Amino acid sequence: MAEHHDIDTVTGTATTGHAWDGIKELNTPLPRWWVICFYLTILWAIGYWIVYPAWPLISSNTGGLLGYSTRASLAVELSDLEKIRGDKMAVLATASLADIEKDPALLALARARGKTVFGDNCAACHGSGATGAKGFPNLNDDDWLWGGTLEQIEQTIRYGARSGNAKAHEGQMLAFGKDGVLKRDEIVAVANYVRSLSGLPTRQGYDAAAGAKIFAENCVACHGDNAKGNPELGAPNLTDQIWLYGSDEVTLIETITNGRAGVMPAWEGRLDPVTIKAMAVYVHSLGGGK
Amino acid sequence: MNQTVKPEDLEPVDTYDPLYAAHKKVYPQSISGTFRRIKWGLMAVCLGIYYFLPFVRWNRGLDAPDQAVLIDFPNRRFYFFFIELWPQEVYYFTGLLIIAAVALFLMNAIGGRIWCGYLCPQTVWTDLFYAVERLVEGDRRERMRRDASGGGLTLRRATEIGLKHTIWLMIAWWTGGAWVLYFSDAPTLVKDLATFQAPVVAYVWIAMLTATTYTLAGHMREQVCVYMCPWPRIQAALTDEWALNVTYRYDRGEQRTSVKKAAELRALGQTAGDCVDCRQCIAVCPTGIDIRDGAQLDCIQCGLCIDACDAVMTKIGRPTRLIGYDNDINIHRREAGKPPIYRLVRARTVAYAAIIAVVGGFMVYTLATRSLLDVNVLHDRNPIAVKLSDGSIRNAYTARVLNKHGFGRLIAIDIEGPANATIHVVGVDSVTPDRPMIVVGRDQTEELRLLVTAPAASNPEKSVPVTFHITDIGLGVVASATDNFVSP
Numbered sequence: 001m002a003e004h005h006d007i008d009t010v011t012g013t014a015t016t017g018h019a020w021d022g023i024k025e026l027n028t029p030l031p032r033w034w035v036i037c038f039y040l041t042i043l044w045a046i047g048y049w050i051v052y053p054a055w056p057l058i059s060s061n062t063g064g065l066l067g068y069s070t071r072a073s074l075a076v077e078l079s080d081l082e083k084i085r086g087d088k089m090a091v092l093a094t095a096s097l098a099d100i101e102k103d104p105a106l107l108a109l110a111r112a113r114g115k116t117v118f119g120d121n122c123a124a125c126h127g128s129g130a131t132g133a134k135g136f137p138n139l140n141d142d143d144w145l146w147g148g149t150l151e152q153i154e155q156t157i158r159y160g161a162r163s164g165n166a167k168a169h170e171g172q173m174l175a176f177g178k179d180g181v182l183k184r185d186e187i188v189a190v191a192n193y194v195r196s197l198s199g200l201p202t203r204q205g206y207d208a209a210a211g212a213k214i215f216a217e218n219c220v221a222c223h224g225d226n227a228k229g230n231p232e233l234g235a236p237n238l239t240d241q242i243w244l245y246g247s248d249e250v251t252l253i254e255t256i257t258n259g260r261a262g263v264m265p266a267w268e269g270r271l272d273p274v275t276i277k278a279m280a281v282y283v284h285s286l287g288g289g290k
Numbered sequence: 291m292n293q294t295v296k297p298e299d300l301e302p303v304d305t306y307d308p309l310y311a312a313h314k315k316v317y318p319q320s321i322s323g324t325f326r327r328i329k330w331g332l333m334a335v336c337l338g339i340y341y342f343l344p345f346v347r348w349n350r351g352l353d354a355p356d357q358a359v360l361i362d363f364p365n366r367r368f369y370f371f372f373i374e375l376w377p378q379e380v381y382y383f384t385g386l387l388i389i390a391a392v393a394l395f396l397m398n399a400i401g402g403r404i405w406c407g408y409l410c411p412q413t414v415w416t417d418l419f420y421a422v423e424r425l426v427e428g429d430r431r432e433r434m435r436r437d438a439s440g441g442g443l444t445l446r447r448a449t450e451i452g453l454k455h456t457i458w459l460m461i462a463w464w465t466g467g468a469w470v471l472y473f474s475d476a477p478t479l480v481k482d483l484a485t486f487q488a489p490v491v492a493y494v495w496i497a498m499l500t501a502t503t504y505t506l507a508g509h510m511r512e513q514v515c516v517y518m519c520p521w522p523r524i525q526a527a528l529t530d531e532w533a534l535n536v537t538y539r540y541d542r543g544e545q546r547t548s549v550k551k552a553a554e555l556r557a558l559g560q561t562a563g564d565c566v567d568c569r570q571c572i573a574v575c576p577t578g579i580d581i582r583d584g585a586q587l588d589c590i591q592c593g594l595c596i597d598a599c600d601a602v603m604t605k606i607g608r609p610t611r612l613i614g615y616d617n618d619i620n621i622h623r624r625e626a627g628k629p630p631i632y633r634l635v636r637a638r639t640v641a642y643a644a645i646i647a648v649v650g651g652f653m654v655y656t657l658a659t660r661s662l663l664d665v666n667v668l669h670d671r672n673p674i675a676v677k678l679s680d681g682s683i684r685n686a687y688t689a690r691v692l693n694k695h696g697f698g699r700l701i702a703i704d705i706e707g708p709a710n711a712t713i714h715v716v717g718v719d720s721v722t723p724d725r726p727m728i729v730v731g732r733d734q735t736e737e738l739r740l741l742v743t744a745p746a747a748s749n750p751e752k753s754v755p756v757t758f759h760i761t762d763i764g765l766g767v768v769a770s771a772t773d774n775f776v777s778p
Contacts, residue, residue: 107717108737129672140676140686240679285716287676287686287741 093274097150100281107281114282117275121267130286134245135262141288143242147231148290154280158273160266161234168266171233176218177257190214191252197227197239200247315437316512316578318420319430319570323597332408333417341464344471348372351696354733361473367733373657374733376694385653389646396642398525400634401615402535406521407592412514413576415465415507419458420576426454430573458508459500466499512577515590522587531618532633536591538571538582538613541624549606564608571595571613581613662694663701665760667740667771675778681746683777689738691760691769693730700763702727707756708744708775715740727763742775752777 016025052064100106125136132138146156146169161169176182192202193211222235229237348358360369368375397404470492482488543565552562572580574594581595600610620630670686703726705713716739720726730736756775761768
């Protein structure tokens with residue numbers, strides 16, 4: 001290069017030859033320890049490439065001598081976790097549902113497990129507080145479509161409702177209007193009759209006798225003579241204050257006209273039996289369990 | 291073109307004064323006397339407590355740890371003889387810290403740096419390390435002579451150095467070892483440590499404290515007091531003219547002169563200073579200062595110079611305590627020929643003592659009257675209220691019942707609040723459904739899920755207070771907690 005690489009008089013260090021407004025840039029050499037560390041990091045990187053996965057190839061990557069992978073490492077950690085939980089979960093697996101609920105330690109364990117899994121799997125429909133929504137039952141109350149004992153809850157979680165599983169709960173609310181079974185004015189009459197069963201106000205001048213007759217002919221098969229419902233068929237109690245889809249006249253007319261058939265997935269196969277057990281205890285302990 | 295200069299020919303552009311003085315090695319000489327005996331005694335007491343306290347046993351009954359002083363982190367308990375503290379009672383430590391700080395101020399108001407000179411771990415361990423050094427490598431003069439001559443590394447010398455550091459490291463290791471014993475059952479942990487079964491964290495802590503003890507007491511010594519410790523600075527700001535400090539009596543000591551010259555002067559009826567400038571006070575000083583320069587930051591006021599001076603004064607037949615505990619006021623009074631005065635009861639000593647008494651009294655009172663049964667209640671956030679099929683309203687709560695007693699207790703739960711409300715504890719089939727009863731194990735927290743149901747008609751308001759009374763059936767003790775009962 002053409003520039004003069006002279007020595008700065010004050011520091012005794014070589015300059016780069018660049019000068020701006022008379023100010024020269026020093027070419028201070030790096031400290032030796034720094035340079036050594038730098039080369040060591042390069043050596044370290046080469047060693048790292050050899051023993052750990054490093055370079056991407058067309059369809060995979062260089063595996064490294066150690067055969068390490070984050071996925072395998074995660075699998076080991078998860079299995080270690082299962083081992084730590086093993087003893088307790090083994091007790092959960094063998095204890096009956098009622099015994100779990102009576103033992104404070106097992107109840108706490110099942111509730112903790114159940115709550116976590118509920119958040120991951122059930123909260124999407126039932127809500128994080130299990131309060132449900134229109135069409136998705138509130139699991140805190142004491143009204144159960146398919147029964148609220150520990151065994152019934154476990155059964156429902158395991159096989160679901162109208163889920164396609166062979167053991168799933170079946171039975172649905174027919175579409176009386178769409179299928180032409182009942183006419184418009186008949187539907188209005190029976191809807192008002194149903195409202196009267198739980199003490200709700202009815203439309204003035206509706207035909208109560210006709211409503212009762214239509215109910216007796218079409219509805220008692222599932223909902224029962226006294227309209228108290230039937231958990232075998234998932235038919236709700238029509239005399240209480242809990243309404244899955246709503247109790248106003250319009251909603252009832254809609255329900256009777258188009259029918260209802262909400263789906264609860266089967267969790268067997270997706271969750272292990274111990275987890276389903278824990279979840280049943282958790283849901284039962286929310287307060288509404290029978 | 292610039293003139294080129296070789297780096298070694300350059301003049302430094304600027305000179306810097308170092309921020310601190312270069313370390314001067316201190317060779318404290320051995321000494322015997324009153325204050326040395328006090329220091330040995332306090333060292334034995336302090337180290338004895340520290341090293342052996344974890345092995346003291348205290349019977350708390352079956353299933354409870356029998357270690358007198360134990361910080362049980364995994365189970366979140368702190369045991370101190372008959373006291374057992376739970377994490378939520380950690381404020382007692384705040385009280386202890388306040389008392390410790392004010393006690394330090396009180397010591398300072400009475401006798402200056404008593405803490406520094408006799409009780410501070412840095413002083414105690416450094417003192418011990420100095421003793422080891424003297425034992426292995428010889429006293430002051432021997433070591434000074436050897437260091438001055440440069441001395442070759444003979445086999446004997448190498449053995450000495452090796453032995454000294456080995457003993458230092460043993461003491462340091464024991465220091466770290468004793469520390470971890472406060473956090474686990476000591477005999478078991480000792481066995482586990484010896485058989486390499488102990489948790490890694492125990493070894494890590496021992497290693498760390500071994501390193502700090504060895505470094506601070508073996509190598510940094512007085513540098514810690516002079517450069518690192520904030521207390522000398524705070525102490526200087528807190529002290530007053532009545533505080534007793536290790537002081538050289540100028541009125542008696544000056545003019546310094548030799549024994550012979552002083553005798554001649556006195557024979558002629560003239561006055562002579564008692565200080566014979568033997569420099570023994572400097573020789574024994576663990577921080578290497580001259581007390582005759584007056585009170586100074588480096589002086590930890592350990593009183594060893596008093597012992598050294600007393601020994602010399604006795605030998606030359608002059609009154610002792612040329613160096614002694616005295617206050618600032620007396621320095622001037624003595625110079626003016628007035629008798630010394632002392633005042634222990636002053637506004638600040640009374641105030642400090644009062645603070646200690648009040649805080650200590652409050653702690654003892656709260657500790658003596660604290661409830662060993664407690665309950666906390668938390669309302670469910672989601673959902674806050676549930677409507678049941680018959681129209682009644684239910685609220686759910688999580689209750690934590692704390693039994694701090696060393697035995698299990700049968701408790702009953704009553705509620706007071708919404709009219710005609712009933713209570714149910716999830717998982718409990720009580721024989722008395724209206725008043726659920728449960729057993730809470732010894733030294734345990736029982737978490738309960740409480741369901742309170744009120745008929746719809748009885749609850750016109752959106753939110754009414756509900757109080758949970760937890761009654762110990764056996765002792766009749768009641769603990770209560772209040773929350774709200776909400777309607778949707």
